[in-house]
Amino acid sequence: MMLLNRERANQIMDKHGLDGLVAAFPENIYYLSNYWGPMFLMSRNYTLFAFLPRDPNAPAALIMPGTGVYHLEHCPTWMPNVATYITRIKPGKPIPPRDFEFTTEDIEESAADRVVTEDSAKGQPLTPYPIREGAPMAPRDQQLLNRYAMHSDNPSISATRALAGALRTAGITKGKIGFDDPRVLGWLQAVGLEDLSGVDALNIFKEIRIIKTPAEIDLLRKASVMSENAINKVIDALEPGLPLDALPRIHAMAMAEQGGVSEFIIANIRGLATGVVEANEIMKLDSVGSYKQYRGDVGRTVICGTPTDEMLKRNQIVGRALQIAYENIRPGKTFKEIVDLTLKAVHDEGFPGFVIAGPHSVGLEHTDHPVSVGPELPGHHQLVFEENMVFTLDMPYHEFGWGTMHVEDMMLVTRDGCESLSSQDTSLRIKPL
Secondary structure, eight states: OOSSOHHHHHHHHHHTTOSEEEEOSHHHHHHHHOOOOHHHHTTOTTSOEEEEESSTTSOOEEEEEGGGGGGGGTSOOOOSEEEEEOOBOOTTSOOOSOTTSOOSSOOOOSSGGGBOOHHHHTTOOSOOSOOOTTOOOOHHHHHHHHHHHHTOSSOBSSHHHHHHHHHHHTTOSSEEEEESSTHHHHHHHHTTOTTEEEEEOHHHHHHHHTSOOHHHHHHHHHHHHHHHHHHHHHHHHOOTTOBGGGHHHHHHHHHHHTTOEEEEEEEEETTBOOSBOOTTOEEEEEEEEEETTEEEEEEEEEEESOOOHHHHHHHHHHHHHHHHHHHHOOTTOBHHHHHHHHHHHHHHTTOTTOOOOEEEEOSSSSSOSOOOOGGGOSOOOOOBOOTTOEEEEEOOEEETTTEEEOOBOEEEEOSSSEEESSOOOOSOEEEOO
16 A cells, blocks of 8 residues: 555645655655665665656656665555666676765766766666576576566666656656755756756655555554553563663564564653663653654653652543543644643643643654744644544653653544554553562
8 A cells, every 4th residue: 555645745735836746855755655775774865766746647756776676576666657877887797786876966987988878878787787698597586687677778877867857757847846855956957957946845745744544554553552562561671770771772672573663762760861770760761663664652651669649640640631632632623722721631630830742743753744944943833633643642741859750642633533553551650669
């Protein structure tokens, strides 16, 4: 199933007057194309792009190094145009497997015959590796050769030029494109698309992604369960004297055992993440893990020893306030309305100093909704709950002279309310000594 919410993408592109979107950031390339590959793991930025035209009849495109198409056997894309590129060639010899090393137009070479031109790239095989003459091809050999052949028609000479070619193939040589990295517009203009215009689409992508598809919701359910299982494993391991910096290793192992990845775990005692677990000290745990790049985010409060009556009471107050919030969340309610309601419920029950970090959408990023950046700061986005949004109500609290607590669960907004993707076990987790 596609991760992309194409209907919403079209609506948001229409809202902003866009003829298409170009993704340079890994999470947006993945979201648009369904493709995730090794270049992301190596942080080789600008070696891949994804292009989504507003016109549904124009071909969407994934731009990638020619040598990398083998990975489409493992992680295919729905996009019909896979635009490849190569940047080095030696006449009469196979292309060295280095086409991902250069991504700008300034390719310096001591030997001119090794620099790829548009003409020399045409007809070149994408595979950089030799083929043993006369040897029988194993099924996997033939499968890989077929994959290279599938994408060998017209490789370009750089990622930027391949992206420009994809826009031309889609019939776009002018118009307005949204870029998550606005620098890419200048690169495209420098290679022949002088009439193209664009806007910063960092938050436009998030505006689209804030509403999840069924495929995304399924991944987020799994990520939520995994993150809660991981935090429970950490709680099981807690004992006085255990260094707090040992907890990320426990968390990482717990996520890996489930097939996920630990993004981070925050463990605070009296507001600090240093030192060791201390007896009879209330502590905050915030677990964020991911499954296929989608985040789970769960928070709990725990104590090794005996809680005071005030600790128990405050934890119960926060839990009841959360239930009031969840009962009142529905499409159309603003984040601010729910924050105000939650705070009033906590304060009315005798916890007057409590403050709330507030709701945040969760998805491919921990904070998966539009945020103020640059000169917009401090700024404020009027966010509204919408059906198929996944969020948490982030409830950390610290008070000097008392301690640190936290509660957080993953929630899905439904047509007439919300449902939990995690257990909603907000009870104070007590580990007797």
